[in-house]
Amino acid sequence: MLELRPNCELCDCDLPPASHQARICSYECTFCADCAANELNNTCPNCGGELTARPIRPPHRLKLHPASTRRIIAKR
Template identity: 50%
Template sequence: MLEIRPSCECCDRDIAPESTDVLICSFECTWCRECAETVLHGVCPNCGGELVRRPVPSPSRLAAGRVSNVRVLSESCGSR
């Protein structure tokens, strides 16, 4: 099950769990679309992996509150 993180690891912008403007790598590093495209150019700075759109959780998972509240900031992000 994916860990649905609440913010971009680069700019720390809040990201709604149901947003379709979120990209992740295979390790679930989480980025807003703006940082993923303009700062990271589609490559995760943590692992070098491809960034793809994060699936939107099911309504039942959202209703149950099963999303992460842990904010992660990457020291590898070039925008800070």
């Protein structure tokens, strides 16, 4: 089950569960589309994997499996 992390790990902008701007790697590292494309060349700085669009969980499923509230910010 994806965590659906609430923020970009690079710029800390909010990425709500329904955001089409969220990008993730296979380890669920989470970045906004702007940072992924312009700062990271769509490559995760943590694992080297591809950053791709995060799927959106349907609202009725968010009630059963809510998004994470834990914010992660990368150390530079």
